[in-house]
Amino acid sequence: MTRTAAFPSRAFPWLLAALFFGLAAIGLVVPLIVGLLWSLVNPRAGWFPPHLVPPSLSLANWRAMFSVPEMGDAAIASFTIAPIVTVLCAALALPTGYALGRRPVPFRRAIEFLVLAPIIMPGIVIATGLGSVFIRIGLEHTLPGVILVQTVVVLPFMIRIVTATFEAVPQDLIDAARNLGAGPLSVAGRVLIPLIVPGLFAGGVFTFIGSMEEFVLTFIVGSPDIRTLPVLLFAYLGGRSQIFTYAAVVTMVLLAPTILFLFLAERALKQEYLAAGLGKM
Amino acid sequence: MAQASAASAAPLSLDHARRAARHRREQWVTALLLTPGVGFLALFLIIPLAQVFLRSVGLAAVGQASRFTWGYYRQFWTEAQYRDGFFFSLWLGAASTAISLAIALVFSALMQIRFPGRLAMSVLYKIPLVVPSLVAAFLILSLIGPGGILARLVFHWGWSWPQLVYDRWGWGVILVLVWHNVPFMMVIISAVMASIPHDIVDAARNLGASPWAVFRDVTVPLSLSGISAATLLVFIQVFGAFAVPSLLESAYPLALPVIMQTEMMDRANWALASALGSVLTLASAAVLVLYYRLVQGRGEIVR
Numbered sequence: 001m002t003r004t005a006a007f008p009s010r011a012f013p014w015l016l017a018a019l020f021f022g023l024a025a026i027g028l029v030v031p032l033i034v035g036l037l038w039s040l041v042n043p044r045a046g047w048f049p050p051h052l053v054p055p056s057l058s059l060a061n062w063r064a065m066f067s068v069p070e071m072g073d074a075a076i077a078s079f080t081i082a083p084i085v086t087v088l089c090a091a092l093a094l095p096t097g098y099a100l101g102r103r104p105v106p107f108r109r110a111i112e113f114l115v116l117a118p119i120i121m122p123g124i125v126i127a128t129g130l131g132s133v134f135i136r137i138g139l140e141h142t143l144p145g146v147i148l149v150q151t152v153v154v155l156p157f158m159i160r161i162v163t164a165t166f167e168a169v170p171q172d173l174i175d176a177a178r179n180l181g182a183g184p185l186s187v188a189g190r191v192l193i194p195l196i197v198p199g200l201f202a203g204g205v206f207t208f209i210g211s212m213e214e215f216v217l218t219f220i221v222g223s224p225d226i227r228t229l230p231v232l233l234f235a236y237l238g239g240r241s242q243i244f245t246y247a248a249v250v251t252m253v254l255l256a257p258t259i260l261f262l263f264l265a266e267r268a269l270k271q272e273y274l275a276a277g278l279g280k281m
Numbered sequence: 282m283a284q285a286s287a288a289s290a291a292p293l294s295l296d297h298a299r300r301a302a303r304h305r306r307e308q309w310v311t312a313l314l315l316t317p318g319v320g321f322l323a324l325f326l327i328i329p330l331a332q333v334f335l336r337s338v339g340l341a342a343v344g345q346a347s348r349f350t351w352g353y354y355r356q357f358w359t360e361a362q363y364r365d366g367f368f369f370s371l372w373l374g375a376a377s378t379a380i381s382l383a384i385a386l387v388f389s390a391l392m393q394i395r396f397p398g399r400l401a402m403s404v405l406y407k408i409p410l411v412v413p414s415l416v417a418a419f420l421i422l423s424l425i426g427p428g429g430i431l432a433r434l435v436f437h438w439g440w441s442w443p444q445l446v447y448d449r450w451g452w453g454v455i456l457v458l459v460w461h462n463v464p465f466m467m468v469i470i471s472a473v474m475a476s477i478p479h480d481i482v483d484a485a486r487n488l489g490a491s492p493w494a495v496f497r498d499v500t501v502p503l504s505l506s507g508i509s510a511a512t513l514l515v516f517i518q519v520f521g522a523f524a525v526p527s528l529l530e531s532a533y534p535l536a537l538p539v540i541m542q543t544e545m546m547d548r549a550n551w552a553l554a555s556a557l558g559s560v561l562t563l564a565s566a567a568v569l570v571l572y573y574r575l576v577q578g579r580g581e582i583v584r
Contacts, residue, residue: 013396020391020402027460028408031420034430049428050436081400084458090401096318103311111315114322120514122565124538125558129329132336132551136343161319213413216523216538220545230524233415235423237528247422251416258411263404 038248052197065253071246074232075253081228084136085150086204086209092151093158093203098192100159101166115156126152127220134221149217154210156204165199170217183250190251209258229254249261294494322390333405333562335405363557365534370561373451373536374520382512384459385466389504390496411462414457418528421457422446451536453513453529458519466511473507474500506576513572517565537561 033149041047042058065071084112099105102114118126131140139145169192177191214229229250236247312533335341339350357363392403423429425445432442446453476532477500485495501508535543537557544554 013394016391016394017398017402020388020396020406021398024402024405028405030430031424034331034423035420038376050433052430052433052437055407092317092321095316099311099314103307105311105315106308111319114319116328117375118322118326120517120565122517122538122558122561124521124523124541125333125562126326128541128545128551128554128558129331129333130325131545132332132555133329148325155318155321167501168337184401187433192548209411213411215413215415223546224322230413230415233413234524234528235417237415237419244419245418251309254413254416258413259408262407 021219023254034061035097035248035251038244041248043245061249064246065249068246070227070232071250074227074229074250077143077226078228078230078254079145081150082208082211085154086207088147088151088202089155089206089207090157093153093162094200097159097162098166100163102169115159118153118156123216124220127217129215131220140221141223143226146218146222146226146228149221150211150214153214153217154207157210161199161203161206162196163201168199169195172222185234205261209261213260242249287330291317299454319472329563333521333555333558336552337559338556339552342552351541353553356553357556359559360547360559362534363537363540366537366540366557367560368565369451369530370520370522370526370537371564373454373458373522373526374516377455377462378516380455381459381466381515382508384414385463385511386501387472388463389467389471390500393500395476406464406467409461410468412461412504414461414522414524415528417461418457418525421453421460421515422529425453425456428487447531449531454526457521457525457529461525464516464521469511470504470507473504476541477503509572510577513568517568520565520568521561 022027037054037057038047039055040057041061042056042057043060044058045054045056047054061165063186063278065075079281100108105111115237127149132147134140134149139148159271212228213230215229215234218228219231219234222228227235233247233250233254236243236250265281308436322573332341337353339352340347341377357367388406392406412420425431427444427446429442435442436455445456481503482495482499485499486492490498521538522536523538523542527539530536530539537560540552541557541561544557546552
């Protein structure tokens with residue numbers, strides 16, 4: 001009797017599926033299609049109300065990616081900065097993650113709080129401080145400056161994920177390797193590193209996406225000289241004249257790698273990594 | 282390895298000294314390993330934050346005289362535009378957190394039920410997580426904006442579309458933030474809900490509880506650890522959000538982070554921006570302290 005009450009009818013799971021997929025269609029698929037259409041609008045014809053679909057399509061806005069210098073420059077800046085930030089974060093997080101994950105650490109609570117701070121602190125406040133300090137040391141509006149500020153906000157995710165991964169390595173495996181005569185270097189190279197590669201990959205995905213999407217610090221420390229794709233998108237959406245067509249192209253360029261990464265990394269982005277990166281306080 | 286050597290060591294004084302030396306060396310290694318990550322954050326987080334606080338009281342200025350003053354804080358409290366900005370940010374944070382939480386709770390609970398296509402859905406719903414908030418703003422704007430696709434659709438049927446963006450209460454801002462934060466909350470909350478043993482839910486059902494009663498009295502209380510963490514994170518993020526309010530809010534009031542950006546970049550008034558930033562930080566810290574108080578009280582119930 002309770003069973004039937006839990007699932008009022010056999011159709012319930014199907015109703016649930018309809019609800020979820022319906023919402024996904026309205027909230028996700030329709031906006032993405034509309035965004036894609038905006039990027040394909042023929043600039044000569046435009047797409048004005050009350051047309052529900054653009055009167056004519058063209059690739060002119062996509063060609064602007066190469067012909068309008070600001071768009072090309074922003075794409076190059078984004079795709080240059082993100083890998084550098086990712087590698088820098090991995091290099092900084094590996095030793096620290098190892099220490100936090102596998103060794104007794106003094107002042108552990110304080111260190112964990114420091115690592116958590118950039119995640120919870122409002123980005124605009126960090127931007128105010130870094131902007132003000134960078135003006136003093138001459139790093140404002142420079143590429144190294146932007147790389148450094150982005151690292152501040154994405155490094156914590158990398159450290160937390162790498163730490164959780166190191167914690168999860170069974171001590172037995174390390175002991176066994178050592179008992180079988182492996183030195184510290186070969187334990188690291190043949191046991192520890194292979195075991196943490198998935199976590200490092202997940203952290204790398206997080207960092208890369210985080211860097212691609214970082215806006216407020218890049219905007220305040222980098223502009224007007226260093227403009228990444230989100231900064232350009234902000235310029236196209238804000239201000240007096242919105243340029244929806246270019247905004248749509250930038251949106252698609254920003255979305256493609258991140259959604260691709262999400263699907264590629266779905267296996268790596270297991271709940272526990274997400275939880276390590278975001279949840280557990 | 283430290284434990285292993287400690288266990289095998291005999292209680293001799295020579296051994297003791299060697300052990301102490303070894304312990305010291307281990308500590309140095311730990312410190313060395315911690316330096317890259319922790320050192321970087323200390324350098325590029327603590328120093329800038331110290332700069333913000335010093336700057337907000339008139340000290341540590343670049344290229345102008347430094348003089349201690351509470352004037353910038355007084356300006357924040359006495360001038361209506363700054364005070365209204367603070368309360369507007371507070372409103373955005375509270376409203377979008379409450380709405381996101383209600384939706385995320387129901388959806389997370391429903392995601393625990395088996396339905397066709399659940400696996401695909403569990404990937405699909407995470408897409409907004411990786412969508413930058415600016416892109417979210419663009420997508421929602423092209424959907425519900427004044428010339429958006431929905432406005433055009435209802436126009437075809439002869440109705441008029443309500444103004445959802447650029448409005449006094451920031452409903453457009455809230456909508457984008459909810460769109461962005463519901464999946465974020467769902468990731469955290471459904472991970473906790475998935476770890477609730479089925480037996481407990483089944484027992485409640487067998488004792489005659491309705492699905493709604495199970496949700497209210499069993500599922501939600503047992504997920505409190507995830508719920509509280511998600512609520513806190515979302516509130517603080519929205520409270521300090523700049524990009525979405527900046528694009529979708531009306532001319533007045535402006536969210537506090539937007540005012541800060543204007544002060545910094547348009548008026549080069551870093552001191553006032555720093556004071557506003559300190560207010561934002563202190564308010565967030567107050568919420569954080571409140572959270573730890575509440576969680577400590579509940580800790581035993583939630584394990």
